[in-house]
Amino acid sequence: MKIKEKIKIREIVPFLSLIAVIVFFEIVTNGTLLTLKNMKLIFNQAFVLIIGSVACSFIVAQGDVDFSMGSMVGITAVCAAWVSQVAGGLALPAAMILGAVLGIINGILFVKFKIPSFVVTLSTLMVLRGLTIFIAGGGSVSVPFSLYKYDSFPLKLILCIVVILAATFCFNYTKLGKWSKAIGSGITAAHQSGVPIGKMRLFGYGLSAAMCGLCGFFNMVRAGSAATNTGNFFETDILIALVLGGMPLSGGSTSKIRCAVIGSLTLAILINGMVCWNLNEKVQQGIKGIIFLIAVWLTFDKKNTSLIK
Amino acid sequence: MKKEAILQVNGIYKSFGVVKALKDVSVSFLPGEIHGLIGENGSGKSTLSSIISGIYSCDQGEMILEGKVYKPTSIMDGEKHGICMIVQEMGTIGGITVAANVFAGKEELFSRLGIVNRKAMNRAAQEALDKIGASYIKAENKIDEESFENRKIVEIARAMFNDVKVLIIDETTTALSQKGRELIYQIMNRLKDENKVVIFISHDLDELTEHCNTVTVLRDGVYIKTLYGEEIQPDVMRQLMIGREVQDNYYRDDYEDYRGGEDVITMEDVCTEGGLKHVSFTLKKGEILGIGGLTDSGMHDLGRTVFGLEKCEKGSVYLSSSGEKIQSPQKAIRHKIGYVSKNRDKESILNQSNIMDNICLPSYDKIRQGIYIAPKAERNLAQQESDVLKIKMSSLKQLCGQLSGGNKQKVALAKWLGNDSDILILDCPTRGIDVGVKAAIYKLMDDYRKEGKSILMISEELPELIGMSDRILILKDGMVTKEFKRSRELTESEAIKYMI
Numbered sequence: 001m002k003i004k005e006k007i008k009i010r011e012i013v014p015f016l017s018l019i020a021v022i023v024f025f026e027i028v029t030n031g032t033l034l035t036l037k038n039m040k041l042i043f044n045q046a047f048v049l050i051i052g053s054v055a056c057s058f059i060v061a062q063g064d065v066d067f068s069m070g071s072m073v074g075i076t077a078v079c080a081a082w083v084s085q086v087a088g089g090l091a092l093p094a095a096m097i098l099g100a101v102l103g104i105i106n107g108i109l110f111v112k113f114k115i116p117s118f119v120v121t122l123s124t125l126m127v128l129r130g131l132t133i134f135i136a137g138g139g140s141v142s143v144p145f146s147l148y149k150y151d152s153f154p155l156k157l158i159l160c161i162v163v164i165l166a167a168t169f170c171f172n173y174t175k176l177g178k179w180s181k182a183i184g185s186g187i188t189a190a191h192q193s194g195v196p197i198g199k200m201r202l203f204g205y206g207l208s209a210a211m212c213g214l215c216g217f218f219n220m221v222r223a224g225s226a227a228t229n230t231g232n233f234f235e236t237d238i239l240i241a242l243v244l245g246g247m248p249l250s251g252g253s254t255s256k257i258r259c260a261v262i263g264s265l266t267l268a269i270l271i272n273g274m275v276c277w278n279l280n281e282k283v284q285q286g287i288k289g290i291i292f293l294i295a296v297w298l299t300f301d302k303k304n305t306s307l308i309k
Numbered sequence: 310m311k312k313e314a315i316l317q318v319n320g321i322y323k324s325f326g327v328v329k330a331l332k333d334v335s336v337s338f339l340p341g342e343i344h345g346l347i348g349e350n351g352s353g354k355s356t357l358s359s360i361i362s363g364i365y366s367c368d369q370g371e372m373i374l375e376g377k378v379y380k381p382t383s384i385m386d387g388e389k390h391g392i393c394m395i396v397q398e399m400g401t402i403g404g405i406t407v408a409a410n411v412f413a414g415k416e417e418l419f420s421r422l423g424i425v426n427r428k429a430m431n432r433a434a435q436e437a438l439d440k441i442g443a444s445y446i447k448a449e450n451k452i453d454e455e456s457f458e459n460r461k462i463v464e465i466a467r468a469m470f471n472d473v474k475v476l477i478i479d480e481t482t483t484a485l486s487q488k489g490r491e492l493i494y495q496i497m498n499r500l501k502d503e504n505k506v507v508i509f510i511s512h513d514l515d516e517l518t519e520h521c522n523t524v525t526v527l528r529d530g531v532y533i534k535t536l537y538g539e540e541i542q543p544d545v546m547r548q549l550m551i552g553r554e555v556q557d558n559y560y561r562d563d564y565e566d567y568r569g570g571e572d573v574i575t576m577e578d579v580c581t582e583g584g585l586k587h588v589s590f591t592l593k594k595g596e597i598l599g600i601g602g603l604t605d606s607g608m609h610d611l612g613r614t615v616f617g618l619e620k621c622e623k624g625s626v627y628l629s630s631s632g633e634k635i636q637s638p639q640k641a642i643r644h645k646i647g648y649v650s651k652n653r654d655k656e657s658i659l660n661q662s663n664i665m666d667n668i669c670l671p672s673y674d675k676i677r678q679g680i681y682i683a684p685k686a687e688r689n690l691a692q693q694e695s696d697v698l699k700i701k702m703s704s705l706k707q708l709c710g711q712l713s714g715g716n717k718q719k720v721a722l723a724k725w726l727g728n729d730s731d732i733l734i735l736d737c738p739t740r741g742i743d744v745g746v747k748a749a750i751y752k753l754m755d756d757y758r759k760e761g762k763s764i765l766m767i768s769e770e771l772p773e774l775i776g777m778s779d780r781i782l783i784l785k786d787g788m789v790t791k792e793f794k795r796s797r798e799l800t801e802s803e804a805i806k807y808m809i
Contacts, residue, residue: 173681173682173683173684174677174680174681174682175673175674175677175680175682178666178669178670178673178682179673181662181666182659182662182666182670185659185660185661185662185666186655186658186659186660186661186662188655188656189655189656189657189658189659190659190670191618191638192616192618192638192648192650192656192657193638193642193670193671193724194638194639194641194642194670194671195670196639252661252662253659253661253662253663253666254661
């Protein structure tokens with residue numbers, strides 16, 4: 001009985017914190033937060049967070065992390081921008097395919113060369129950022145006007161819903177999700193039950209990075225250009241979002257897509273709210289860090305598992 | 310001629326939250342006793358021994374050690390009073406030498422001005438090891454180089470160096486091979502002759518019958534009865550533990566009913582890094598093939614190799630019918646082979662997942678429709694298999710980690726039965742499991758055999774091998790030394806000859 005109650009509380013915390021964040025900023029910004037115009041802004045912020053955190057849920061469920069996401073967004077955005085100058089229609093596929101390839105390279109370094117995943121993705125984070133600066137020629141690459149139409153609210157809303165539904169389905173009702181969670185719960189036992197660990201890891205990193213390509217594309221069309229700093233700190237934002245949503249970073253059976261979505265919304269509102277509240281940007285960073293700590297402390301079951309394997 | 314008890318335990322109560330682990334338990338431990346403590350999983354025997362050794366304190370009741378009230382505050386305090394415990398799990402400290410382990414916490418015996426005289430310590434440790442008949446363990450070696458078994462023996466040497474009055478051995482022997490067990494039995498007997506007390510916890514009733522002169526039975530945290538001398542018999546103990554009459558035929562009772570058919574799996578001239586040397590055998594349809602030997606004989610490696618978990622450096626494992634090689638667990642599973650590891654908690658069960666997820670894990674290809682895995686199909690499969698195995702659980706959503714050892718093992722078996730496996734590789738299938746579940750597993754194995762399916766059973770327990778197998782292969786130093794056919798005449802000592 002006691003255990004059950006504890007689990008319930010841990011499941012409710014993310015919902016409560018989402019509501020708390022909304023109420024708090026609605027009050028301190030004198031109602032600016034929930035105006036239609038601002039909600040659209042929030043959605044734009046939340047859109048990439050949701051896509052990114054949902055996509056990396058599979059690899060997180062396996063008990064691994066992807067620190068390279070920020071640079072993945074950056075490099076795919078810059079490459080997509082170059083491509084768009086030649087052929088606008090190819091920008092999105094190019095971004096996603098490039099992402100998938102780079103993600104699979106992440107996976108191969110981890111699986112075949114047996115380098116710990118956080119080392120691999122931290123390294124690619126740095127390498128790809130450097131490469132992005134090189135490719136962008138030190139400045140930014142602009143995008144033809146014809147692509148601006150993709151920065152549309154209805155399109156993004158539909159895409160967002162489709163991604164969430166598809167991910168939820170795969171996560172709960174297909175082998176992809178079930179195997180990912182099994183790996184996070186116990187890798188040896190999963191292996192001995194026939195789960196192809198290596199392939200699942202390649203899939204996880206490939207998916208995460210391919211969807212970074214999608215985020216990169218929408219980042220690019222929204223800004224009208226792709227710059228060397230596009231996607232900076234995306235990976236940390238994703239981590240904060242996941243934790244705020246109650247996702248165990250050690251993976252396993254308690255992982256849920258819901259966590260990624262709720263956490264992304266909470267973080268997007270938090271960031272937007274702080275801007276509306278006219279907080280200094282340095283202070284905003286500090287607050288994000290503190291909230292990350294508190295979220296880990298509140299949502300994570302310290303006794304049974306380690307946060308990161 | 311009633312002797313004064315060395316240790317008297319009076320009216321002990323202990324609760325963990327709402328669970329009452331011990332209720333008013335009183336036992337006397339007399340000098341010269343090898344006192345078996347038995348009961349099903351969760352009966353409170355480990356709790357009682359933990360209280361005696363000072364790991365837990367009791368809620369109520371008292372203990373009298375040689376006429377004085379004994380109230381240990383920690384396991385160290387217990388040791389100071391001469392009460393030592395050898396636990397089930399690892400009790401040594403990694404990264405340091407054997408000698409340093411023997412004298413951990415007692416370094417001042419060998420130090421002068423804060424500098425430890427390693428030579429003197431090694432010498433003394435070697436003496437301690439020699440004294441218990443384990444001279445083959447070298448005191449100056451790093452503990453990590455020693456096998457699990459040898460580390461247990463180092464623990465015993467450590468315990469024996471103290472002036473032991475009461476030695477508690479908690480289910481240690483199940484993890485040991487014959488050699489290690491013999492050593493423990495010798496030590497037990499020596500303590501008995503010195504009029505000390507040995508408290509011996511084991512699931513192996515034959516072992517208890519053979520070595521104990523007193524046995525106390527606990528059931529659901531309550532003291533049931535103490536048996537002396539001739540009263541100690543497996544049937545009697547079994548009945549007291551479970552509280553009802555148990556069938557006599559624990560193992561299968563047939564000797565002529567051999568149903569072996571065509572070959573299903575062939576292992577041909579296999580060498581592995583783990584120590585198999587030119588091993589060849591075939592497993593036939595409808596038979597139980599037993600694999601016996603000492604822990605480090607390579608028998609566990611053999612099971613892993615058949616399931617595709619270990620690479621063959623030479624030779625191969627293949628399906629006899631098609632010649633297709635088995636090189637990965639996925640391939641093995643596709644060909645309806647199931648494997649239950651010796652290391653239940655790490656390798657065969659996901660403790661953080663629920664029972665349903667555990668049972669269905671290898672069977673998703675069987676129950677999916679397209680890519681969709683219907684929750685209903687999962688529930689049906691899990692319900693069906695847990696009914697067959699009579700898994701004791703609150704619901705299919707219960708976490709496996711909350712189950713007892715026996716029920717976890719049932720889940721591990723349910724996984725493979727649910728996947729319609731035709732071949733089961735069982736590594737120590739009844740390790741650390743109480744008699745009730747043990748009997749159920751043996752019954753299941755026998756039924757499985759009669760259905761024309763095959764079992765490769767790897768076991769460190771000779772009675773189980775002799776009782777259940779159609780054929781037994783004995784492994785020694787990675788090589789097959791002997792094959793026995795099922796027979797009434799086969800004895801343990803006959804089999805041991807080929808193991809050592």
